[in-house]
Amino acid sequence: xxxxxxxxxxxxxxxxxxxxxxxxxxxxxxxxxxxxxxxxxxxxxxxxxxxxxxxxxxxxxxxxxxxxxxxxxxxxxxxxxxxxxxxxxxxxxxxxxxxxxxxxxxxxxxxxxxxxxxxxxxxxxxxxxxxxxxxxxxxxxxxxxxxxxxxxxxxxxxxxxxxxxxxxxxxxxxxxxxxxxxxxxxxxxxxxxxxxxxxxxxxxxxxxxxxxxxxxxxxxxxxxxxxxxxxxxxxxxxxxxxxxxxxxxxxxxxxxxxxxxxxxxxxxxxxxxxxxxxxxxxxxxxxxxxxxxxxxxxxxxxxxxxxx
Amino acid sequence: xxxxxxxxxxxxxxxxxxxxxxxxxxxxxxxxxxxxxxxxxxxxxxxxxxxxxxxxxxxxxxxxxxxxxxxxxxxxxxxxxxxxxxxxxxxxxxxxxxxxxxxxxxxxxxxxxxxxxxxxxxxxxxxxxxxxxxxxxxxxxxxxxxxxxxxxxxxxxxxxxxxxxxxxxxxxxxxxxxxxxxxxxxxxxxxxxxxxxxxxxxxxxxxxxxxxxxxxxxxxxxxxxxxxxxxxxxxxxxxxxxxxxxxxxxxxxxxxxxxxxxxxxxxxxxxxxxxxxxxxxxxxxxxxxxxxxxxxxxxxxxxxxxxxxxxxxxxxxxxxxxxxxxxxxxxxxxxxxxxxxxxxxxxxxxxxxxxxxxxxxxxxxxxxxxxxxxxxxxxxxxxxxxxxxxxxxxxxxxxxxxxxxxxxxxxxxxxxxxxxxxxxxxxxxxxxxxxx
Numbered sequence: 001x002x003x004x005x006x007x008x009x010x011x012x013x014x015x016x017x018x019x020x021x022x023x024x025x026x027x028x029x030x031x032x033x034x035x036x037x038x039x040x041x042x043x044x045x046x047x048x049x050x051x052x053x054x055x056x057x058x059x060x061x062x063x064x065x066x067x068x069x070x071x072x073x074x075x076x077x078x079x080x081x082x083x084x085x086x087x088x089x090x091x092x093x094x095x096x097x098x099x100x101x102x103x104x105x106x107x108x109x110x111x112x113x114x115x116x117x118x119x120x121x122x123x124x125x126x127x128x129x130x131x132x133x134x135x136x137x138x139x140x141x142x143x144x145x146x147x148x149x150x151x152x153x154x155x156x157x158x159x160x161x162x163x164x165x166x167x168x169x170x171x172x173x174x175x176x177x178x179x180x181x182x183x184x185x186x187x188x189x190x191x192x193x194x195x196x197x198x199x200x201x202x203x204x205x206x207x208x209x210x211x212x213x214x215x216x217x218x219x220x221x222x223x224x225x226x227x228x229x230x231x232x233x234x235x236x237x238x239x240x241x242x243x244x245x246x247x248x249x250x251x252x253x254x255x256x257x258x259x260x261x262x263x264x265x266x267x268x269x270x271x272x273x274x275x276x277x278x279x280x281x282x283x284x285x286x287x288x289x290x291x292x293x294x295x296x297x298x299x300x301x302x303x304x305x306x307x308x
Numbered sequence: 309x310x311x312x313x314x315x316x317x318x319x320x321x322x323x324x325x326x327x328x329x330x331x332x333x334x335x336x337x338x339x340x341x342x343x344x345x346x347x348x349x350x351x352x353x354x355x356x357x358x359x360x361x362x363x364x365x366x367x368x369x370x371x372x373x374x375x376x377x378x379x380x381x382x383x384x385x386x387x388x389x390x391x392x393x394x395x396x397x398x399x400x401x402x403x404x405x406x407x408x409x410x411x412x413x414x415x416x417x418x419x420x421x422x423x424x425x426x427x428x429x430x431x432x433x434x435x436x437x438x439x440x441x442x443x444x445x446x447x448x449x450x451x452x453x454x455x456x457x458x459x460x461x462x463x464x465x466x467x468x469x470x471x472x473x474x475x476x477x478x479x480x481x482x483x484x485x486x487x488x489x490x491x492x493x494x495x496x497x498x499x500x501x502x503x504x505x506x507x508x509x510x511x512x513x514x515x516x517x518x519x520x521x522x523x524x525x526x527x528x529x530x531x532x533x534x535x536x537x538x539x540x541x542x543x544x545x546x547x548x549x550x551x552x553x554x555x556x557x558x559x560x561x562x563x564x565x566x567x568x569x570x571x572x573x574x575x576x577x578x579x580x581x582x583x584x585x586x587x588x589x590x591x592x593x594x595x596x597x598x599x600x601x602x603x604x605x606x607x608x609x610x611x612x613x614x615x616x617x618x619x620x621x622x623x624x625x626x627x628x629x630x631x632x633x634x635x636x637x638x639x640x641x642x643x644x645x646x647x648x649x650x651x652x653x654x655x656x657x658x659x660x661x662x663x664x665x666x667x668x669x670x671x672x673x674x675x676x677x678x679x680x681x682x683x684x685x686x687x688x689x690x691x692x693x694x695x696x697x698x699x700x701x702x703x704x705x706x707x708x709x710x711x712x713x714x715x716x717x718x719x720x721x722x723x724x725x726x727x728x729x730x731x732x733x734x735x736x737x738x739x740x741x742x743x744x
Binding site for chain 1: 319320321322323324325327328329330331337340341343344345347348350351352353354355356357358359
């Protein structure tokens with residue numbers, strides 16, 4: 001992790017708030033000196049608030065979870081007291097989070113143990129122990145950070161495993177002899193206008209709307225899951241999807257009209273049924289990375305069930 | 309400021325801050341933009357959510373779902389329907405009650421005819437009559453007074469519990485029954501007007517069962533010989549009696565020879581007490597729904613010995629009713645519809661009538677007709693508290709035969725059959741008769 005050079009504003013703010021933040025963090029208790037803590041603060045500030053003004057930097061530092069930041073950084077530095085405190089607070093929580101992610105005890109223990117090793121810093125770099133806890137910046141809770149790290153590890157591990165296993169399984173199953181799955185017929189000439197109109201409409205949507213659509217139509221997630229991800233109520237997501245579907249239909253019809261289609265032609269092209277729209281959405285929601293492999297089957301099943 | 313660009317996956321810190329809603333503004337939008345394009349990061353964010361959040365969010369969402377407009381609009385609609393239905397029911401019931409109130413005056417008038425006068429309990433009056441048999445004629449006002457006083461007291465004590473105190477306004481209600489019988493009075497629906505009219509007409513002495521001075525009946529101005537009532541308003545309580553007596557400025561004396569005069573100065577209560585064993589002090593002018601209820605619940609029968617019996621508790625117990633009439637054939641007579649004055653039959657009575665032997669009884673609520681031997685026909689409009697001897701007269705011929713059947717399908721229309729196969733019919737509650 002490279003960090004930019006701290007600006008003078010950041011330096012000034014850190015100097016102003018160091019005593020307060022160090023006391024608040026309980027640095028002495030975890031064996032983190034004020035000077036070391038100042039270094040940590042400057043690092044974090046440079047990474048996330050490098051271009052912030054004095055007031056913005058001040059607000060940024062005050063929003064940090066400095067107590068957890070100090071603990072994590074003290075653990076990363078190898079302070080035994082901090083590590084004991086960390087294990088006391090988070091050992092059980094880490095295992096439960098791994099169990100919830102992996103949904104299986106052995107996999108959960110393996111996942112948790114792997115993370116513990118990374119957190120402790122079994123690997124070294126330039127003779128120095130490298131701990132994953134050194135990457136914690138205190139913007140979110142340490143517990144949440146640990147869950148996120150676990151999830152990332154799990155996703156990476158599953159992707160690697162799936163890629164390795166699927167080829168062997170497909171060979172055994174005779175996949176190479178399998179007829180290709182019938183894909184929906186490619187869009188006709190008129191459908192190209194539909195694709196263009198769909199792309200145009202999707203591009204005009206906000207990031208949050210596209211995230212909701214992607215999570216719903218691509219990932220096949222339920223409304224409750226999407227609501228939790230975005231920190232809103234499930235009914236909010238439900239209403240948003242309804243509004244989006246109706247609004248997109250209108251906008252696509254209008255876009256098709258601008259592309260020379262009559263109202264009737266546009267409706268026929270769109271087939272009126274909003275559920276058909278999801279196929280276009282899936283096709284046109286630009287993805288930098290596909291949904292995680294292990295969830296694709298679930299997506300297909302839900303699509304076939306006619307969700308949306 | 310944003311460290312997580314579209315091309316680069318946000319680090320765990322940023323994703324955690326995003327999941328915990330610690331990111332604001334542009335930084336959050338940047339992460340959202342990445343999440344809209346990166347399935348892996350969406351998966352990571354989903355997996356990293358704490359386990360406790362789903363229940364809370366679900367509960368909140370359910371709770372919110374109930375409180376959302378689409379759900380609440382139906383609640384509002386249902387509430388509106390309930391309110392409208394409730395108003396409709398209330399208005400309907402109010403209309404019904406108003407309609408019932410409108411029809412109640414006639415009923416109240418009929419009820420006034422059937423007021424139970426506790427001061428004149430027939431049963432106690434009979435007892436006192438036994439005591440005062442040595443003085444058959446109630447000429448002695450003192451004896452009659454004492455008898456009436458005792459009777460009144462006894463009757464008061466014996467007032468059925470069901471007879472609730474009558475409202476004060478009812479005390480001014482004249483007896484519709486009597487008015488109905490009186491040729492000059494008709495059944496009025498307006499009770500206050502009825503009372504005023506009654507007072508103005510100065511109805512005189514009621515029917516006497518004991519021999520009274522001939523002048524007593526003659527003083528009756530255009531009144532039915534068989535029916536004289538007074539707008540008395542006795543109520544089961546002494547207070548009501550006093551109140552009603554104050555409300556009645558003109559009362560008919562009810563006892564002895566002096567009873568023939570209208571003692572306008574006497575309070576009602578005194579007038580009642582002055583009555584010498586007279587049951588016909590008049591129907592209380594009060595309108596009591598409780599009394600009408602009692603009246604409507606009364607049952608009648610004829611005992612094996614020809615006595616008239618009444619039950620006020622649906623046959624659980626029976627009381628002997630003494631009509632105590634003393635009419636003699638040829639004496640009393642009912643005024644014909646033509647308005648002909650009836651002979652002073654009442655005044656001619658000199659002896660206490662013997663207890664009639666009844667053969668038939670018919671009742672329409674408080675309106676009771678009982679007929680028996682020797683043309684004995686009695687009518688009560690107050691469930692048997694007061695009785696009037698009726699002597700049907702048609703074309704100069706009195707009904708003298710033994711009455712074997714009495715049929716009154718309603719208070720106005722009646723049919724009497726005698727042992728001699730005579731049929732007597734009335735269409736005006738006994739004011740006039742026609743022999744067939």
